[in-house]
Amino acid sequence: MCGIVGYVGDKESAPILVSGLKKLEYRGYDSAGVAVVGRNQLNVVRATGKLRNLENRVVAEPPAGTIGIGHTRWATHGRPSDENAHPHAYRGVAVVHNGIIENHLALKEELGGSGHVFSSETDSEVFAHLIADEQERGLELKDAVRAAVARVRGTYALAVVCAQDPSRIVCTKDASPMVLGLSVGQNFLASDVPALLEHTRDFVYMEEGDLAVLTAEKVEIFDREGRPANRPTRRIDWTPVMAEKGGHKHFMHKEIHEQPRAVADTIRGRVLLSEGDVHLEGFGFTPEQVRAITKVTVVACGTSYHAGLAGKLMIESLARIPVEVELASEFRYRDPIVEPTHLCVAISQSGETADTLAAIKEARARGALAMSICNVIGSAITRETAFSLITNAGPEIGVASTKAFTTQLVALYLLGVKLGRLRGRLTVREAQRRLTHLTEIPKLMEAVLRSEGAVKRIAQAFQAAQGFLFLGRGPMHSVAMEGALKLKEISYIHAEGYAGGEMKHGPIALIDDKLPVVVIAPRDPQIAYEKILGNIEEVRTRGGKVIAVLEEGDEQVRKLADHAIVVPPAPALLAPVVATVPLQMLAYHVADLRGNDVDQPRNLAKSVTVE
Numbered sequence: 001m002c003g004i005v006g007y008v009g010d011k012e013s014a015p016i017l018v019s020g021l022k023k024l025e026y027r028g029y030d031s032a033g034v035a036v037v038g039r040n041q042l043n044v045v046r047a048t049g050k051l052r053n054l055e056n057r058v059v060a061e062p063p064a065g066t067i068g069i070g071h072t073r074w075a076t077h078g079r080p081s082d083e084n085a086h087p088h089a090y091r092g093v094a095v096v097h098n099g100i101i102e103n104h105l106a107l108k109e110e111l112g113g114s115g116h117v118f119s120s121e122t123d124s125e126v127f128a129h130l131i132a133d134e135q136e137r138g139l140e141l142k143d144a145v146r147a148a149v150a151r152v153r154g155t156y157a158l159a160v161v162c163a164q165d166p167s168r169i170v171c172t173k174d175a176s177p178m179v180l181g182l183s184v185g186q187n188f189l190a191s192d193v194p195a196l197l198e199h200t201r202d203f204v205y206m207e208e209g210d211l212a213v214l215t216a217e218k219v220e221i222f223d224r225e226g227r228p229a230n231r232p233t234r235r236i237d238w239t240p241v242m243a244e245k246g247g248h249k250h251f252m253h254k255e256i257h258e259q260p261r262a263v264a265d266t267i268r269g270r271v272l273l274s275e276g277d278v279h280l281e282g283f284g285f286t287p288e289q290v291r292a293i294t295k296v297t298v299v300a301c302g303t304s305y306h307a308g309l310a311g312k313l314m315i316e317s318l319a320r321i322p323v324e325v326e327l328a329s330e331f332r333y334r335d336p337i338v339e340p341t342h343l344c345v346a347i348s349q350s351g352e353t354a355d356t357l358a359a360i361k362e363a364r365a366r367g368a369l370a371m372s373i374c375n376v377i378g379s380a381i382t383r384e385t386a387f388s389l390i391t392n393a394g395p396e397i398g399v400a401s402t403k404a405f406t407t408q409l410v411a412l413y414l415l416g417v418k419l420g421r422l423r424g425r426l427t428v429r430e431a432q433r434r435l436t437h438l439t440e441i442p443k444l445m446e447a448v449l450r451s452e453g454a455v456k457r458i459a460q461a462f463q464a465a466q467g468f469l470f471l472g473r474g475p476m477h478s479v480a481m482e483g484a485l486k487l488k489e490i491s492y493i494h495a496e497g498y499a500g501g502e503m504k505h506g507p508i509a510l511i512d513d514k515l516p517v518v519v520i521a522p523r524d525p526q527i528a529y530e531k532i533l534g535n536i537e538e539v540r541t542r543g544g545k546v547i548a549v550l551e552e553g554d555e556q557v558r559k560l561a562d563h564a565i566v567v568p569p570a571p572a573l574l575a576p577v578v579a580t581v582p583l584q585m586l587a588y589h590v591a592d593l594r595g596n597d598v599d600q601p602r603n604l605a606k607s608v609t610v611e
């Protein structure tokens with residue numbers, strides 16, 4: 001959850017580290033720090049709160065040196081404070097750590113017994129002590145790090161500098177992300193690519209257990225057994241601007257508006273219209289394997305889980321395979337029925353979510369075919385699955401997921417068509433029709449984005465509401481759930497997303513003249529239009545305020561609703577991609593009007609790499 005950067009070269013490292021941390025602040029943001037080595041001296045600067053507090057300190061008293069490491073923290077062990085902020089230093093060794101040391105209490109006790117005094121409440125500080133001890137026993141930094149890591153049980157991405165050896169950074173990882181950025185005369189490390197895009201496009205993704213030694217001239221990588229390892233260098237095409245706000249007030253706003261592009265990029269090169277087929281790079285399942293699939297199980301968390309719920313309808317309809325959608329955190333802790341004829345699909349924006357990673361490992365271990373839908377190439381979940389369908393959303397910085405969700409929906413649709421074709425459930429002509437619909441979606445999303453003014457006015461009218469109810473049927477049920485999640489996580493207003501048909505079974509009791517009810521009401525008989533009209537009447541009768549997401553030209557719903565958000569018509573299975581956009585905008589504007597920190601909502605982190 002924390003963000004790590006490291007630099008070694010011929011430039012002053014502190015400004016490079018702080019600027020890299022800014023791009024990673026989304027990963028954790030309760031405190032931050034840097035450790036710079038200059039003239040055989042370690043300078044550590046740390047500050048609680050937002051990164052600008054650290055930046056102010058660094059500007060006031062710049063720590064000099066051309067090698068350093070930095071960290072932005074999301075607390076797991078020990079409250080946010082200057083002492084608990086990383087880097088942690090001990091006898092000239094400074095460390096930054098992302099992950100959890102499960103046996104830290106036992107290690108602290110043992111080290112305490114031999115005279116070590118700890119200056120923080122964190123588990124991470126243990127690493128600095130262990131490494132310093134190993135160095136004092138005569139090991140060079142690389143071997144000291146290796147020895148320290150061997151004593152630890154848990155997860156880590158760890159970077160280390162030391163005053164006695166100001167030429168190198170040693171880093172290692174297991175189950176927490178770490179990339180290396182390569183350049184000429186300087187090298188970098190970070191938790192994620194955006195931190196380094198202004199310096200390089202050439203990245204190496206470290207594998208589990210890898211250890212790397214970075215100097216200004218070269219990067220050496222060793223595998224878990226200490227053997228030199230040759231990891232491929234990947235060129236990443238994201239521009240630095242793609243990782244910046246690009247003139248928007250918040251990343252979330254920018255990312256909402258990027259969706260037509262993100263969806264188009266996810267479709268690009270994959271739709272083979274003339275053949276009525278889908279090309280998925282790396283799709284290695286044989287037609288026999290696909291024909292033998294008896295069930296698809298989707299495992300995911302949060303917004304990605306909601307994408308899975310919409311994906312269920314797509315795959316069932318397009319490929320006629322039964323689909324189960326499971327919360328990854330539940331799946332991994334029960335005794336799920338998994339057969340070799342099951343296809344398990346992990347959906348994750350980050351590709352690092354601990355529960356989803358564990359769930360897909362579990363499914364694989366039980367013999368299922370495993371694939372993932374991820375936004376981050378080279379992430380842990382993509383490495384765990386034989387095939388990854390990458391959503392080309394680009395980096396998603398806002399904590400609330402937006403473009404990742406709509407691109408996941410599109411990826412699921414592509415998967416549905418692919419499976420449908422391979423299983424002979426879709427004719428060429430039918431696949432062509434479905435794929436044509438898909439290629440029209442970016443334009444429809446652009447039209448929805450143009451209605452932002454109307455959405456903002458609705459946000460102004462309801463910014464002080466105490467609660468919201470979202471209703472939708474069929475594919476729009478998952479949209480209602482996603483709309484409610486978006487609103488609650490950034491506006492802190494309680495919201496529920498319900499299937500329209502369930503309203504009478506409980507939530508109807510909530511309705512009074514203070515409750516705004518967002519009804520997603522496309523005029524499509526397949527989405528039970530008549531029934532959703534009934535829901536609107538039931539809300540009105542009880543004084544509830546109806547905000548309807550309705551189709552262009554639908555005068556019936558417009559007359560019934562107190563407020564209308566107009567969207568263009570879309571085929572039922574793809575309608576969620578379009579209808580989600582105004583709900584994202586609604587959540588965004590309500591949160592912004594309430595003065596909330598939209599991109600970094602309280603208590604949340606972008607990438608949940610712990611349970």
Ligand code: F6R
Pocket residue numbers: 301302303304305347348349350351352353356399400401402485486489606607608
């Ligand atoms: C909500 C949100 C979270 C994530 C969830 C899974 O806006 O962002 O609910 O969807 O933590 O994250 P990924 O998709 O990275 O596995």
